[in-house]
Amino acid sequence: MKYDLIIIGGGLSGLAAGIRSAHFGNRVCILEQQGRVGGLNSYYHYQGRIFDIGLHAITNYVPRHIKSTPLAKTLRQLRLSYDDFQLLPQQISRITFPTKELRFTNDFNFFIQEISEKFPHQIDQFTKFVQSLKGYDEFSAKKEFVSTRQILQSFFFDPLLIEMLLCPLMFYGCSWENDIDFAQFSVLFRSIFCEGFARPQDGMSKIIQLLKTKYQHCGGELKTNCKVQKLHIHQNKVSEVHLSNGQTMKAEKIISCIGLPETKDLCTSWGGKTTNRTTTPRTGALSFMESIIILNTMPSQLTFDTTILFYNDSERFFYQRPKTLIDTSSGVICCPNNYQTEKPLPEGMIRLTNLANFTLWNGLDEEEYHIQKKFCLRESLKKVERFIPGLQDRILIHDIFTPKTIEKFTGRRQGAVYGTPDKTKDGLTPIKNLFICGTDQGYLGIVGAMLSGISMANAHILY
């Protein structure tokens, strides 16, 4: 049988593209290499608990009555209701540098007030900058990289403010080292500072189930434990999809959410006359160590009320692949307990994120790998102790992902969570009937990935 559409990967973007395409009567099949869909934002069972792989926060949070935003658009296009996600807004988040701290909530006016108190000499420029973002359309923006640092320097003369604005936005979505494409920055600025953070009441498992059920109700087929091994290219089109179990499949069109370099690797040729970056996409350099810690107490008992804390130990923020296994000079501390809820989580939980070096982790033998995981967690915890005193004595269980884990389970080369710096914003590849959605199309995060799947289905399947 020939499908209208095969989707490679059941990440959030692939699921959203599948729902949208199947809803309008297309014969769609999603092929997912793992036993469960959700990709980087799925969940797993560990020591009698359900752990979310990637969830710190759903960005783009807005209250239900605000309509023309990415969250509202995503829900509308997937025919989901606001209540389906059961979103709990954050309490408060912090960006902490040695000499200053900026707090933010889901009320953007609170953040403006913070800037006016902590950077009174920059508040007029900040207002102008925010105004300029309102007229900026990221997706009609030029495809070439535009340096955010240069743009910020043209608005602000205090370098510390620039670093403090960059820190959370880079941690939550930047695939470039030490700078970020301005189109990407403006998406992140809106989704994190102007809109905000929330957590689904029961974590990602319900959302994943909801998307999967919706897709199947629309008539979509899903094959899990089904890895795509090769895309056979004939006359610059994908003619056959070869699976690792030896089967082959055919479709009019293919959408891939596994990443641009990863998709290129599957193709028997990668022709095309264009010579832009999408023809030779680089592997992303940035990956993380993520530690999930269950406590035998509640974080509030340790006087920690912050939802997400971004820290940096110096006045300059270095967002780059570290020269050591991990870089603890900056990091993210996320506390899933510190969302506004009437139904508190049964246990205290802290998630820690540090920049990490794939090559160094990958070079360790198995024994050393396990030793280093423990050592790096200890190093990471030392830095956290000043924000959550007593944390180290309260750990019940923990689990750690390294860049190697991320590569192993998601297929993202070198564990590059945010993909290649060479995005294909229109989703096109040099292969005529092959399109990219998700991280390497340029929208990322939970809402971003779903929006990407929707936009690419609308643009290339449903037009």
Ligand SMILES: Cc1cc2nc3c(=O)[nH]c(=O)nc-3n(C[C@H](O)[C@H](O)[C@H](O)COP(=O)(O)OP(=O)(O)OC[C@H]3O[C@@H](n4cnc5c(N)ncnc54)[C@H](O)[C@@H]3O)c2cc1C
């Ligand atoms: C530790 C961590 C924390 C994060 N925290 C947050 C957060 O708090 N908030 C937020 O919004 N975002 C967060 N993210 C980012 C977010 O998870 C991603 O941006 C988003 O889920 C990407 O979705 P995607 O559909 O583009 O790709 P992916 O999720 O990578 O999906 C790709 C899918 O393709 C499958 N696949 C790969 N190769 C093949 C193949 N050959 N054949 C078949 N299937 C294949 C993979 O198994 C995977 O399921 C986090 C990510 C990580 C890793």
